[in-house]
Amino acid sequence: MIKILKYSIYDLMRGRWSYIYSVFHLILGYVLLFLNNDVSKAVITLLNIIIVLTPLIGTIFGVMYYYNSRDFTELLLAQPIKRTTIFLGQYFGASISLSLSLVIGLGIPFVVYGLFQSAAIFNFFSLLLIGALLTFIFVALAYNIALSFEDKIKGFGFAILVWLFFAIIYDGILLIVMVVFNDYPLDKFALGATMFNPIDLSRILILLKLDISALLGYTGAVFQKFFGTSLGMFAAIGLLSIWIIFPVLRIAYKSKRKDF
Amino acid sequence: MFSKRIFMRNNIFKLNWGTASYGLLLKEIYDADIFNNQFIQNTIGVNAEGSNRINFENNNFINNGWAIKFMGACYGSRLVRNNFMNNAFDIAYTGNINGNIFDKNYWSEYSGYDLDKDNIGDVPFRPVKLFSYIVNQTPETIVLLRSLFVDIINFSEKVSPVFTPDNLKDNNPLMTPVQ
Numbered sequence A: 001m002i003k004i005l006k007y008s009i010y011d012l013m014r015g016r017w018s019y020i021y022s023v024f025h026l027i028l029g030y031v032l033l034f035l036n037n038d039v040s041k042a043v044i045t046l047l048n049i050i051i052v053l054t055p056l057i058g059t060i061f062g063v064m065y066y067y068n069s070r071d072f073t074e075l076l077l078a079q080p081i082k083r084t085t086i087f088l089g090q091y092f093g094a095s096i097s098l099s100l101s102l103v104i105g106l107g108i109p110f111v112v113y114g115l116f117q118s119a120a121i122f123n124f125f126s127l128l129l130i131g132a133l134l135t136f137i138f139v140a141l142a143y144n145i146a147l148s149f150e151d152k153i154k155g156f157g158f159a160i161l162v163w164l165f166f167a168i169i170y171d172g173i174l175l176i177v178m179v180v181f182n183d184y185p186l187d188k189f190a191l192g193a194t195m196f197n198p199i200d201l202s203r204i205l206i207l208l209k210l211d212i213s214a215l216l217g218y219t220g221a222v223f224q225k226f227f228g229t230s231l232g233m234f235a236a237i238g239l240l241s242i243w244i245i246f247p248v249l250r251i252a253y254k255s256k257r258k259d260f
Numbered sequence B: 001m002f003s004k005r006i007f008m009r010n011n012i013f014k015l016n017w018g019t020a021s022y023g024l025l026l027k028e029i030y031d032a033d034i035f036n037n038q039f040i041q042n043t044i045g046v047n048a049e050g051s052n053r054i055n056f057e058n059n060n061f062i063n064n065g066w067a068i069k070f071m072g073a074c075y076g077s078r079l080v081r082n083n084f085m086n087n088a089f090d091i092a093y094t095g096n097i098n099g100n101i102f103d104k105n106y107w108s109e110y111s112g113y114d115l116d117k118d119n120i121g122d123v124p125f126r127p128v129k130l131f132s133y134i135v136n137q138t139p140e141t142i143v144l145l146r147s148l149f150v151d152i153i154n155f156s157e158k159v160s161p162v163f164t165p166d167n168l169k170d171n172n173p174l175m176t177p178v179q
Helices: A002-014 A017-036 A039-068 A070-077 A083-112 A121-148 A152-180 A187-195 A198-209 A211-228 A230-257 B130-137 B139-144 B148-159
Strands: B007-009 B012-014 B022-027 B033-035 B038-040 B044-049 B055-057 B060-062 B066-070 B078-080 B083-085 B089-093 B101-103
Touching (some): A002 A017, A039 A121, A039 B148, A070 A083, A083 A121, A121 A152, A152 A187, A187 B139, A198 A211, A198 A230, A211 A230, B130 B139, B130 B148
Parallel strands (some): B012 B038, B033 B055, B038 B060, B044 B066, B060 B083, B066 B089, B078 B101
């Protein structure tokens, strides 16, 4: 598997997209820091971008990579290599190269602008960690979708729909449910509902670390009580890991049974 | 609380940052004048409840969570020539407009234009965002703060107001901050 992983990382490094992606982050980081020069404020602005863009790019890139490397996959399948090895190798290759682009692209400008002297260093690293986790989650979901649909267009459409659901529609549904059940105590519900969406969970995790968490009021206090403890933090990271583990298991399961 | 004709001038309300902190809490205050004060980094800059005929002039509301929260039964207040800069929510409001006046304030979130260069924006500014209205109705929805969906509904409400009070607006928003 390591060999396949290595090959797919090399393959992606040779391709244009991971460069474009990291250059995009590089420019983004420099522009943000150039405009407000304050590392801790830039981290807050970065939050919105990481939460929306990394899942989107992970989804599109995952689907694209699967469909584009189909010929190579078929060639590999003719060799005496286990199927799970091939697909998991490709999946990890794609997600690792995307996460690397993210970490390097955003890391360089922040280090240049004096991240290590700033108090925001811990927030910045948790932001990068969450960005990387989101990349792994959404590439895994995209791979699942691509494995399930022969048709490229269907696969793309469905993948975009999944991203749309987690990034926007889920929040809409949550908002409507909360407004309708206004008369009931909703704190526990809000806590539970955010757990089932990796994007919401990451957003709350980062918000709680920032000053702005005071705005969350009583509900925020419930969240803080839960995520503030080490148990809650482990639970959150564990939940995000579950979002990686189950799709990966399904990739392994699906790839064994797929007809080529 | 329960006082009449108070003058508050040249005060600084700063860094009252916490889940239950206020810069200034007005309850049953009548005919007060609040001039030239600074409200900086408070969770809630001013919390007004049952307070009538209060004049806010030349105040600076900077980096607050909520700049001013009108909780209800507030009649005939005037907010003129104040600066609202970088607040998460500028105004939270319940109920009707009740004769409260917003005029000639500077709002850092104002995105209109000024064609005749008289320093007054040509498009009225609506300080109450849809999300701030929803949060007032259902406080728990605050967990959706900074989500993409909230930005989208705020934008669509800005384009065509449906839920927020229609006449709660600043007809003459300034283009540059009041000195």
